[in-house]
Amino acid sequence: MKLSLREQYWNLSILGLVIILTVWRSNQLPVFGSYEIKTIILGIIPIALLAMGQSLIIIGGGINLAIGAEAILINCITAKYSEGSDFATSLRWALLGIVISVIVGAVTGWIISKSGIADIVVTLATSFVLIGFALFIQPGPGGGVNLDFAKYFIGGEDSYLAPLFVLFLPILLIWLPLQKSRLGISFYAIGSSKDAAFLSGVNVARTRVSLYAVGGLFAGLCGVSLTAITQAASPFAVISNTATLNSVAAAVLGGVALAGGVGGLFGPALASLVLYYIPTIMLGYGIDPAYSQIIQGALTILVVLVGGLLRARGKR
Amino acid sequence: MGNLLEIRAVAKNYGPVVALRNANFTVAPGEIHALMGANGAGKSTLVKILTGVISGDAGTIKLNGEEIHFTSPDNARKNGVAPVFQDPALIPDLSLRRNLRLTNTNIAKFEEKIAYLGLKINLEEQVSRIELPILRMIDLARALAHDPKLLILDEITAALPANLAEVVIRVMNEEKARGNSVVFISHRLSEIGEICDRVTVLRDGIDVDSFNTSEGDEDRIVSAMLGSKITSAESKNRSASISKEPLLTVRGIKDGDKLVNIDFEIYPGEILGIVALEGQGQDSLFDILAGEVSAKAGEIHFSNKKVDFSHPADAIKLGISYVPGDRKTALLPQRSIRENLALTKFRKLRSWNWINQKNEDSLVDKAVSNLEIDTRASSQVKQLSGGNQQKVTIGRWITTGFDLLLCFDPTRGIDVGTKNQIYKLLSGLSAEGKSVLLFTSELREVQLVCDRAIVLYNGKVQGVFDAAKADEELLLNAAYGRN
Ligand SMILES: Nc1ncnc2c1ncn2[C@@H]1O[C@H](COP(=O)(O)OP(=O)(O)OP(=O)(O)O)[C@@H](O)[C@H]1O
Ligand SMILES: [Mg+2]
Numbered sequence: 037m038k039l040s041l042r043e044q045y046w047n048l049s050i051l052g053l054v055i056i057l058t059v060w061r062s063n064q065l066p067v068f069g070s071y072e073i074k075t076i077i078l079g080i081i082p083i084a085l086l087a088m089g090q091s092l093i094i095i096g097g098g099i100n101l102a103i104g105a106e107a108i109l110i111n112c113i114t115a116k117y118s119e120g121s122d123f124a125t126s127l128r129w130a131l132l133g134i135v136i137s138v139i140v141g142a143v144t145g146w147i148i149s150k151s152g153i154a155d156i157v158v159t160l161a162t163s164f165v166l167i168g169f170a171l172f173i174q175p176g177p178g179g180g181v182n183l184d185f186a187k188y189f190i191g192g193e194d195s196y197l198a199p200l201f202v203l204f205l206p207i208l209l210i211w212l213p214l215q216k217s218r219l220g221i222s223f224y225a226i227g228s229s230k231d232a233a234f235l236s237g238v239n240v241a242r243t244r245v246s247l248y249a250v251g252g253l254f255a256g257l258c259g260v261s262l263t264a265i266t267q268a269a270s271p272f273a274v275i276s277n278t279a280t281l282n283s284v285a286a287a288v289l290g291g292v293a294l295a296g297g298v299g300g301l302f303g304p305a306l307a308s309l310v311l312y313y314i315p316t317i318m319l320g321y322g323i324d325p326a327y328s329q330i331i332q333g334a335l336t337i338l339v340v341l342v343g344g345l346l347r348a349r350g351k352r
Numbered sequence: 353m354g355n356l357l358e359i360r361a362v363a364k365n366y367g368p369v370v371a372l373r374n375a376n377f378t379v380a381p382g383e384i385h386a387l388m389g390a391n392g393a394g395k396s397t398l399v400k401i402l403t404g405v406i407s408g409d410a411g412t413i414k415l416n417g418e419e420i421h422f423t424s425p426d427n428a429r430k431n432g433v434a435p436v437f438q439d440p441a442l443i444p445d446l447s448l449r450r451n452l453r454l455t456n457t458n459i460a461k462f463e464e465k466i467a468y469l470g471l472k473i474n475l476e477e478q479v480s481r482i483e484l485p486i487l488r489m490i491d492l493a494r495a496l497a498h499d500p501k502l503l504i505l506d507e508i509t510a511a512l513p514a515n516l517a518e519v520v521i522r523v524m525n526e527e528k529a530r531g532n533s534v535v536f537i538s539h540r541l542s543e544i545g546e547i548c549d550r551v552t553v554l555r556d557g558i559d560v561d562s563f564n565t566s567e568g569d570e571d572r573i574v575s576a577m578l579g580s581k582i583t584s585a586e587s588k589n590r591s592a593s594i595s596k597e598p599l600l601t602v603r604g605i606k607d608g609d610k611l612v613n614i615d616f617e618i619y620p621g622e623i624l625g626i627v628a629l630e631g632q633g634q635d636s637l638f639d640i641l642a643g644e645v646s647a648k649a650g651e652i653h654f655s656n657k658k659v660d661f662s663h664p665a666d667a668i669k670l671g672i673s674y675v676p677g678d679r680k681t682a683l684l685p686q687r688s689i690r691e692n693l694a695l696t697k698f699r700k701l702r703s704w705n706w707i708n709q710k711n712e713d714s715l716v717d718k719a720v721s722n723l724e725i726d727t728r729a730s731s732q733v734k735q736l737s738g739g740n741q742q743k744v745t746i747g748r749w750i751t752t753g754f755d756l757l758l759c760f761d762p763t764r765g766i767d768v769g770t771k772n773q774i775y776k777l778l779s780g781l782s783a784e785g786k787s788v789l790l791f792t793s794e795l796r797e798v799q800l801v802c803d804r805a806i807v808l809y810n811g812k813v814q815g816v817f818d819a820a821k822a823d824e825e826l827l828l829n830a831a832y833g834r835n
C-alpha cells in the first residue's frame with residue numbers, strides 16, 4: 037500500500053519518538069543486551085496485538101470498548117484449562133481460545149449491525165458481559181500453561197527471536213494479505229463512507245461482522261500471548277479497561293483517524309512501544325505510576341489535537 | 353425484436369414516503385432512453401431498484417425477456433447493467449486503484465476507458481483530492497470498463513462543464529452505435545431532444561408519459577413532469593441603473609497555475625455570471641472569495657475596504673455567503689431539513705439572548721415554500737432526493753441574509769419548475785440590492801438571470817459580456833479560448 041505523505045511523516049515522527057525513548061530507556065538500565073530487548077518485546081506484544089485489532093475496527097468506522105475484555109476472557113480460558121497440561125492440550129486450548137474470540141467479535145459486529153445502536157454503546161455493554169464470563173471461569177489469579185508451548189512465545193534464555201516473531205507474524209500473515217484483499221479494502225470503505233461503500237457493492241452489515249471478527253482474532257492472539265508470557269490468568273476489570281484504553285491510544289498515536297477510513301496497522305504497532313516506554317521509564321525513575329497515567333493521557337490528547345489540526349489543514 | 357429491459361409496476365415505500373407508486377419503463381436494444389421527472393419523482397429510486405442497491409416492494413424487472421432480481425450493483429454489473437449513480441460512488445479515503453478493486457473493475461480496461469474519455473488520471477490519487485466533475489467521469493469510465501449492455505447515467509451531466517458533457521454525449525452515441533442501450537437522466541431539457549430516442553416521464557412515482565422524441569417536444573416533457581403547475585422562465589429585468597461604486601473589486605489575484613491574473617468587479621444589485629470549462633480556475637476563485645484559501649497575490653476590496661480573509665467566517669461576517677458546488681460538503685446529512693436550513697442562522701441568533709423560535713420557524717417555512725422542498729422525508733436530509741438536497745443548500749442562505757452571494761452551479765440537479773423558482777428568487781434578491789456571483793455550467797442561465805458574464809479560460813478572464821448579448825455560442829467560443 038502506498039502511504040500518503042501525511043501518513044509517512046506521521047509514522048516517521050512516531051519512529052523518531054520510539055528511538056528517543058529507546059535510547060532513554062537503555063541509559064536507565066545498567067546493561068542493555070538481548071535479555072533487556074527481549075523483556076521490552078515481551079512487554080509490548082499484548083499491547084501491540086490489541087492495538088492492531090482496535091485500529092482495524094476504528095479504520096472500519098467502529099470502536100470496540102470490549103476488546104480488552106475479549107483478550108482477558110481468552111487469557112482466563114486458556115490459562116485455566118492449560119494448567120499443568122501437555123503441549124498438545126495447551127495448543128488445542130490456544131486455538132480454541134482464538135476461535136472463541138473470533139466468534140465473540142463476529143457476534144458483537146452482528147449485534148451492532150442488527151440493532152443499529154452505536155458501536156460504543158454495544159461494546160461498552162459487552163465488555164461487562166465478557167469480564168463477567170472471565171471471572172466466572174477463573175475467579176482469581178491463577179492458571180498456567182505448558183512450558184514448551186510458552187517457549188514458542190518467550191523463546192530461549194537470551195534470544196529475542198521468538199518474541200520478535202510473535203510480534204511480526206500477525207502483521208505478515210494477517211495484515212499484509214488482508215489489506216490487499218477486497219475484504220480489507222471493504223473495511224476502509226465502510227469506515228470512510230458507508231453510502232459510497234454500499235453503492236460500490238459492499239455489503240455493509242456483513243463487512244462489519246468480519247471487521248469485528250478480525251478484531252477478535254487479534255484480541256484472541258493477545259489473550260493467548262498473555263497466557264504464554266505471564267503463565268497465568270489475571271481476571272481483573274482494571275487490566276482489561278487499561279488495555280482497551282491503551283489500544284485506542286495506540287491507534288490514535290499510530291495515525292488511525294477516529295472518524296474511520298484512514299490509517300494502517302504498522303503505525304499503531306509502533307505506537308504501542310511508546311505506550312510501553314512511558315510507564316516503564318517513569319517507574320525507572322521511581323515516579324508514581326499515577327503520574328505516568330497522567331502523562332500518557334495528556335500525550336494522547338495532544339496527539340488527537342495535533343492530528344485533528346493537521347487533518348483540518350490538509351483539507352484546505 | 354424484444355425489449356432489452358422491461359420494468360413493470362414497480363413500487364417502493366420508505367415508511368410513509370411513497371418513492372415509487374407504479375412505474376413502468378421499457379428500453380429497446382440500441383436505444384438512448386431519457387428518464388425524466390421533477391425532483392423526488394422517483395428516478396434515482398428506480399435506478400437503485402434496477403441495479404440491486406435496494407429492493408422494490410412490488411413489480412417485476414425483465415432483462416432480455418428473463419425475470420431478474422439483482423442483489424447488488426456488483427451482480428448487476430456482471431450481468432451487463434452498469435450504473436453511474438447520482439451520488440459519487442467512490443470511497444473518499446481510498447486511492448482510485450483500491451476503489452476499482454472494490455468494484456472488481458479490470459484496471460487495464462479502466463485505463464483504456466479513461467484514455468477513451470480523453471482524461472489523464474493517476475491511479476494512486478486519493479479520491480477525496482479529485483474534483484467532482486472528474487469524479488463523475490471516473491465513475492463513467494468505471495461503468496464502461498464493465499462492457500455494459502445497458503448503461504445507466506443518473507444526472508451525470510449535472511456537475512459537468514460543457515466540454516465534458518460533450519464527451520458524455522459522444523460516449524452515449526457510440527454505445528448506441530454498438531447496439532447497446534443507455535438510460536439517461538438529466539434536468540437539462542436541451543440535451544434530451546438532441547440525443548435521446550425516447551422519453552419516459554415519471555411524476556410522483558408513476559410513469560405519466562412515454563414517447564419517441566420525434567413525436568413530442570420539450571413542452572410535452574415539461575407538462576408531463578410538472579402536471580398542472582407550469583411556470584415559465586422569464587428573462588431578468590435588467591436593472592438599467594447600476595450604481596458606479598462596485599461592491600466587490602478583485603485586482604490581480606493569483607493562485608499558483610490555477611489562477612494567473614483575475615480582475616473584475618461586481619456592483620450592488622448585479623448578478624454576474626461566470627462561465628468556464630472544467631478546471632479553468634473557477635474553483636480556486638470561489639474558494640478565495642469565500643475565504644477558504646488565501647490568494648497568493650492581488651487585492652480584494654469589499655465595500656471600499658481592502659479585505660484579507662483567513663477563514664470562511666471572515667467572509668461570512670462581512671456578508672459574503674457561499675453556496676458550494678458539492679452539496680455533500682455543505683449539508684449535515686443526518687440532521688433534519690429544518691436544522692440544516694437554520695444552521696447558519698444560529699451564528700446570528702447566538703448574539704441575542706433569546707432564540708426567537710417563531711422567527712426562525714417562519715424563515716425556515718419561507719425557504720421551504722419558496723423552493724418547494726419536498727418535506728415528506730424531512731427528518732434526515734440524506735433521505736431527500738438529490739435535487740431536494742440541493743434546494744436545502746440554497747435555502748440556507750435565504751434564511752440568513754447576505755450582501756454578496758457566491759453560487760457555484762446552484763441549479764445543478766434541480767428540475768425545471770424549481771429552476772425557474774430559483775431564477776425568480778435571484779432576480780428578487782438583485783432587486784433588493786443584493787449582488788450575486790453565479791458560476792453556471794448551464795449556459796442559457798446567463799441570459800436568463802445575469803446582468804453581465806465573465807468567461808474564464810486558463811486562469812484568466814477571457815472576456816466580459818453583456819448578458820443580453822451573451823448567447824450560448826458566444827459564451828462557448830470564449831470558454832474554449834476562441835475569440
Ligand atoms: N432512504 C430514504 N428514506 C426515505 N425517503 C427516501 C429515501 N430515499 C429516497 N427517498 C424519497 O423518495 C422520493 C424519491 O426520491 P428519488 O431520489 O428517487 O427522486 P429523484 O426523482 O431521483 O429526484 P432528483 O431529481 O431530485 O434526483 C423522495 O421523496 C425522497 O425523499
Ligand atoms: Mg435523483
